[in-house]
Amino acid sequence: MKKPPVDPRERILQVVRRIPRGQVLGYGEVARRAGLPGRARLAAKVLSENNDPDLPWHRVLRSDGRIALPAGSSGFNTQVERLRAEGLTVTAGRVRGAKPAADVDELVWGPPR
């Protein structure tokens, strides 16, 4: 079986990396799928520390479906632009047209046996 990284940070990055284009996840959801229930804030910190251009961090939103970063910020601007580029609609920091990536579990943990 595939053994996921032991480092919590790596696991979170792994989950975020498997989010399909046009789909989004919440910090709490990402943490839970990474095997770290209740570590939503840790996921946020990890994303804030990350510097990987290939990491679709912009697909990670708050439980309210809102952009986590403050409107007007550089990160906020980038996130909105990227989401729109994927066919989604962003209004007032809110994301529309996107649905929770429920099938990410299989993408992360491999084939569903």
Add this chain to the structure above:
DNA sequence: TGCCTGACAAATA
């Protein structure tokens, strides 16, 4: 070792 902060979540008004 102890205190403060944080790209959060859920509940309440």
Add this chain to the structure above:
DNA sequence: GTATTTGCCAGGC
């Protein structure tokens, strides 16, 4: 629908 408060856990100093 938004604004506030409380709780949870890890990381940094």
